[in-house]
Amino acid sequence: MSKSKRTNYKMDMTAMVDVGFLLLTFFILTTTFRPPQVTEIILPESHSAFKLPDADVMTVTVGKDGRIYLGVDSENLREKIFGTEFRLKAGVEVDVNSLAGLLTKARISNPKLRTVIRSDKDAEYGTIERVMDVLQKTQITRFNLVTNLEK
Amino acid sequence: MADVDVSQSKGKQKHSKKKSKRIAVRIDMTAMVDVAFLLLTFFILTSSMNKPQTMEINLPPGESKVEVAESNLLTLRVTDNFVIFWNIGVEKPAKIAFKDLKKFLEEKNKANTRLITLVKVDKKAKYIHMVDIMDELNIAGVSRFSLAPMLESDKKILEKL
Numbered sequence A: 001m002s003k004s005k006r007t008n009y010k011m012d013m014t015a016m017v018d019v020g021f022l023l024l025t026f027f028i029l030t031t032t033f034r035p036p037q038v039t040e041i042i043l044p045e046s047h048s049a050f051k052l053p054d055a056d057v058m059t060v061t062v063g064k065d066g067r068i069y070l071g072v073d074s075e076n077l078r079e080k081i082f083g084t085e086f087r088l089k090a091g092v093e094v095d096v097n098s099l100a101g102l103l104t105k106a107r108i109s110n111p112k113l114r115t116v117i118r119s120d121k122d123a124e125y126g127t128i129e130r131v132m133d134v135l136q137k138t139q140i141t142r143f144n145l146v147t148n149l150e151k
Numbered sequence B: 001m002a003d004v005d006v007s008q009s010k011g012k013q014k015h016s017k018k019k020s021k022r023i024a025v026r027i028d029m030t031a032m033v034d035v036a037f038l039l040l041t042f043f044i045l046t047s048s049m050n051k052p053q054t055m056e057i058n059l060p061p062g063e064s065k066v067e068v069a070e071s072n073l074l075t076l077r078v079t080d081n082f083v084i085f086w087n088i089g090v091e092k093p094a095k096i097a098f099k100d101l102k103k104f105l106e107e108k109n110k111a112n113t114r115l116i117t118l119v120k121v122d123k124k125a126k127y128i129h130m131v132d133i134m135d136e137l138n139i140a141g142v143s144r145f146s147l148a149p150m151l152e153s154d155k156k157i158l159e160k161l
Helices: A002-009 A015-028 A075-082 A096-109 A125-137 B006-011 B017-025 B030-046 B098-111 B126-139 B153-161
Strands: A055-063 A068-072 A092-094 A112-118 A142-150 B053-058 B075-078 B084-088 B093-096 B118-122 B145-147
Touching: A015 B030, A055 A096, A055 A125, A068 A075, A068 A096, A075 A096, A096 A125, A112 A125, A112 B126, A125 B126, A125 B145, A142 B126, B053 B126, B075 B126, B084 B098, B093 B098, B098 B126, B118 B126, B126 B145
Parallel strands: A055 A112, A112 A142, B075 B118, B118 B145
Antiparallel strands: A055 A068, A068 A092, A142 B053, B075 B084, B084 B093
């Protein structure tokens, strides 16, 4: 009696476990971790289909409150530009006036750097204009604006 | 689930060799499966499927100045509350709704292939307004446009309307 009860509990979970592992492998292989954010940014939407490059990206983040953060994706470069204590920080808050110097420094360290502007959709255009002005003055005439794909 | 019952197999060793062999094959996989599903949930939740898109902008180098004939210059002025005005050359600016902008741009560029669009966005406008305008320009296939700051004189022109 007791034995038959025990067998009743058994369920063949092989298929489920198989599917589970398959999904697990899929997600492990395809996942790319979201890069850490300096501030909460709600990106604007556009129909543009250019993908953001994977490496050598320098990000100028403009928050909703108009604060400007500069970040680069490589830790070594970060250390070179901002100092050792910022090695693990995604971005450093910068002043508009000091932005030009830092951009030049970063570009000298890695000439392949692509500049992208990542701004909150409700940020004031005046701030972006000032940032673009600085970019133009530092001879960065080609840059990208990060957006989400509009559906 | 499947588990190795060690005490039972030891106790029944004498009774039948067949049975102990069958039990010995079973391995307790519960913990492994638990961990696997835990990882699975973690990866499902943390993975971001959509990569952000970007919009490319090319600015002319700082010093260069481009001379454009007045008749070839379409100015779009965007005020802080997202009202769009357009004019060609020194004509009087006229209002245009955002949803008509794409069609309007396509028509104007068809009529004059040498048209250059100048976008002036108010400093107090939101960033998304500028992105929206640029997006419409891109969709309309206008590749030659430039951004210029909205000056006080521009604001005065719009105020007079």
